[in-house]
Amino acid sequence: MDDKQPYIKQRAEDEELYSRLQKQTLEEVQRLSGKVWTDYNTHDPGVTLADIANYMLTELNYKLGFDQEDYLTDKSHAFEPERFGFFPPDEVYTTAPVTTEDYRRLFFSYIPDLENVWMECDTATGGYTVKVLLSPFKEERKDVMAQVEAIYNKHRNLCEYLEKVEIVQHEELEFCAEFEIEAGKDASFILATVYWTILSYLFGEVSISLPEYQPGSGLSLEQWLEGSENALRVVIPELQNTEYELYKKLCAVNGIRSFSICYLKKETSEKKKVPLTDFSQGYSLKIPRKEEDLQVVIRCGRSQVKVDMQKFMKKLKAFYFMKGRTRISQTEKKSYDWGTPVGTYRDIFTHYQMAGEFPACYGLVPDRKPPTSFGAYLKLYDRTIEEGLQEVKELPRLLSLREEDVIYASARDVFTLKSRYLDFIDRLYGVESQPKWLEESDCYGETDDEILSRRMAFLRHLAYLIKNRAKARDISIRKGEGNAPVVKEWFCRLLGIDGNEDHIVSNVLPGHNLQLVEKDGDKTFFDRLDALLIDERLLEWDNMLPVTYEQLATDIDGKHKEYEQLRAELPIFNENRISGDLFRNGTNLDNYRIVKAGIHEFMLVFHNREREGWLNLGRLTDKARLNTLANILRRYFRELNLECETLYVVEPVLVRREEPFRLLLVLPSWTLRFHTPRFRDMCRDLLRSIVPAHLTGQIYWLDETSMQNFENYYRQLMIALSDSDLKEYCKRLLYAIYKILKSVQDKEEQDKEENVQELDGNY
Numbered sequence: 001m002d003d004k005q006p007y008i009k010q011r012a013e014d015e016e017l018y019s020r021l022q023k024q025t026l027e028e029v030q031r032l033s034g035k036v037w038t039d040y041n042t043h044d045p046g047v048t049l050a051d052i053a054n055y056m057l058t059e060l061n062y063k064l065g066f067d068q069e070d071y072l073t074d075k076s077h078a079f080e081p082e083r084f085g086f087f088p089p090d091e092v093y094t095t096a097p098v099t100t101e102d103y104r105r106l107f108f109s110y111i112p113d114l115e116n117v118w119m120e121c122d123t124a125t126g127g128y129t130v131k132v133l134l135s136p137f138k139e140e141r142k143d144v145m146a147q148v149e150a151i152y153n154k155h156r157n158l159c160e161y162l163e164k165v166e167i168v169q170h171e172e173l174e175f176c177a178e179f180e181i182e183a184g185k186d187a188s189f190i191l192a193t194v195y196w197t198i199l200s201y202l203f204g205e206v207s208i209s210l211p212e213y214q215p216g217s218g219l220s221l222e223q224w225l226e227g228s229e230n231a232l233r234v235v236i237p238e239l240q241n242t243e244y245e246l247y248k249k250l251c252a253v254n255g256i257r258s259f260s261i262c263y264l265k266k267e268t269s270e271k272k273k274v275p276l277t278d279f280s281q282g283y284s285l286k287i288p289r290k291e292e293d294l295q296v297v298i299r300c301g302r303s304q305v306k307v308d309m310q311k312f313m314k315k316l317k318a319f320y321f322m323k324g325r326t327r328i329s330q331t332e333k334k335s336y337d338w339g340t341p342v343g344t345y346r347d348i349f350t351h352y353q354m355a356g357e358f359p360a361c362y363g364l365v366p367d368r369k370p371p372t373s374f375g376a377y378l379k380l381y382d383r384t385i386e387e388g389l390q391e392v393k394e395l396p397r398l399l400s401l402r403e404e405d406v407i408y409a410s411a412r413d414v415f416t417l418k419s420r421y422l423d424f425i426d427r428l429y430g431v432e433s434q435p436k437w438l439e440e441s442d443c444y445g446e447t448d449d450e451i452l453s454r455r456m457a458f459l460r461h462l463a464y465l466i467k468n469r470a471k472a473r474d475i476s477i478r479k480g481e482g483n484a485p486v487v488k489e490w491f492c493r494l495l496g497i498d499g500n501e502d503h504i505v506s507n508v509l510p511g512h513n514l515q516l517v518e519k520d521g522d523k524t525f526f527d528r529l530d531a532l533l534i535d536e537r538l539l540e541w542d543n544m545l546p547v548t549y550e551q552l553a554t555d556i557d558g559k560h561k562e563y564e565q566l567r568a569e570l571p572i573f574n575e576n577r578i579s580g581d582l583f584r585n586g587t588n589l590d591n592y593r594i595v596k597a598g599i600h601e602f603m604l605v606f607h608n609r610e611r612e613g614w615l616n617l618g619r620l621t622d623k624a625r626l627n628t629l630a631n632i633l634r635r636y637f638r639e640l641n642l643e644c645e646t647l648y649v650v651e652p653v654l655v656r657r658e659e660p661f662r663l664l665l666v667l668p669s670w671t672l673r674f675h676t677p678r679f680r681d682m683c684r685d686l687l688r689s690i691v692p693a694h695l696t697g698q699i700y701w702l703d704e705t706s707m708q709n710f711e712n713y714y715r716q717l718m719i720a721l722s723d724s725d726l727k728e729y730c731k732r733l734l735y736a737i738y739k740i741l742k743s744v745q746d747k748e749e750q751d752k753e754e755n756v757q758e759l760d761g762n763y
Helices: 017-033 045-063 100-110 142-155 187-203 211-217 221-225 243-251 309-331 373-393 395-399 403-410 414-429 436-440 448-460 462-467 486-495 505-511 523-530 556-569 580-585 623-643 677-690 704-721 724-751
Strands: 114-122 127-134 161-168 171-181 207-209 233-235 256-267 273-276 283-285 296-300 303-305 515-517 544-546 577-579 592-598 601-607 614-620 648-650 662-668 696-702 756-758
Touching: 017 045, 045 373, 100 114, 100 127, 100 142, 100 233, 127 142, 142 161, 171 187, 187 243, 187 256, 187 283, 187 296, 187 309, 207 211, 207 309, 211 221, 211 233, 243 256, 256 283, 373 395, 395 414, 403 448, 414 448, 414 462, 436 677, 448 462, 448 486, 462 486, 486 648, 486 677, 505 515, 505 623, 505 704, 515 580, 556 623, 577 580, 580 601, 580 623, 592 614, 592 623, 601 623, 614 623, 648 704, 662 704, 662 724, 677 696, 677 756, 696 704, 696 724, 704 724
Parallel strands: 127 161, 171 283, 171 296, 515 577, 662 696
Antiparallel strands: 114 127, 171 256, 207 233, 256 273, 296 303, 544 592, 592 601, 601 614, 648 662, 696 756
């Protein structure tokens, strides 16, 4: 019995938190009291209070001592690391294909029927030729070629393209051998194994490993996933491709005792058949279908064993189809549970009031109204503990990147705390979800909630964006939704704008029955606008009132109802034509004023920033209503500006091989942010940091009319690229796009505006 230990190890008294707190409390009270406090009375209210407070702190320490994932686990949901910006290993450590070897592994992990595949890249143009080697038992070839094209286009990088896919037919070698097998072994089965070993060696012996093999491989998680596009590990061995290396593999075949003859021979140009020792040029193996075609002698002891050719072929095909089924089961398993921590929900948020812990002689009643002075004092302890537990309870929402959790951001100190956490995620992955220049150009007056929502939306997709930064649009698919180049997706998510390729920005204002008129455009219309300017005598500062911010409807129906009222009550919309100045600077509430125009009458006026003067937007007797209309108009213009912002990425090399590794980046110029030279420069720097370093090009800022023509040709070009029979039509479309961009460049040289920016530079 002496050698047995207690089931629960008892701690020393000084190791217990409660004992330490009691001791420290007593020492501190004695120090503060000096010679006044001379006795230790357990019945003293102060001693009782210290005792109960230390007990509650000990209980609080227990509640806060669980694993971190427990506090991030909801009552109804398991712990989800992605919710907090911690992505699984196969999203963080894997990489998109870049080199030819990357593409080879990619094809192997998706197409079970491949025996081998090679990639040849034209370094001058970025075009790829894919050479596919199929098994001699594979009959369908077109479906494999279609799979190769689909997979390549889905993972294609910017300014790269698929030139062609070829089915390789290697020269077949004849196997000549004489060997002895062990007694009791099936000669037909062994011969099939020998032929399969030779085929596998000549085809490259590519292996695919499932993630469950990772612990026994001796590789770390990073090494296992390095160079892979998903959870599968594709290993392409470096073979010597020599007769000696193959011979060692044949000797290891189960059931073979020894070889007396063993070689592969090929037919020369003189129709002679000679032994071959080097297989590096790529060869296949001739499969004998009849017994007379077989050049192999099998012995068992001194007797020659006859081979059942039908059984031999059946076994050989079985090896192939068994490998195929294994490949299919492997390639279909692209995801894996990498040991995600399992959190346990802890119901630790109930707190019993301190007053209830005192003996009855104190006469304390919890929730007594009004409380006694001592009871009110105890509530300070309760409040401290309750607020601490409430912070722990709200921790999952505070750290979450989900869209629905941004609602909580308007609460006390949450914007600062959540921003600090998002900054941590930025540093963790080496990005900036809120760069300084974006704060500097707060053109649209984002609220704290909107800033957090935009940053969270960007960070939710961060693993995909980083991994696929160079990924281009899949040109084999006509549909644009979910098919944007990652450069565009990165840019649009960071700026909080629509990155859908099917979103047409030149149709935004016409869709709202609005026509934008710039100051150098329709002179007649601007003369009419001058008539809407109000008498300057009304614009004395003591006669003008600023517009104050109002909280407007947040639901879709409420917003649409407010916009209908806006159009009905403000006569500025009777023209259906608005100036670019009003469209852009109308997003700022400081540009609006309410002017007293007469007895019980008021006007809502707008200060033109690009053109001097004031514009009368409407006149009402209700000053408060004008204030509300100004807030609605400001939000309306803000949403329209955001809807009109996007980015287009054009790859000329897809049509003209003479323009390799060059991009055309096209953006609208009529919104407030995209109209500002400083913001344009920052966008150029951002795009240069995202676009792969070996690519060059130009950035074009188009006005509304030019963008409408460009978008029309761009949509047609994307449709035409998906059809190989429309190459000439693609050239005409690209020529039309160049014509539009050339007119913009000519206009820039004439007006000296920065409508064209070079993408080159040291970044």
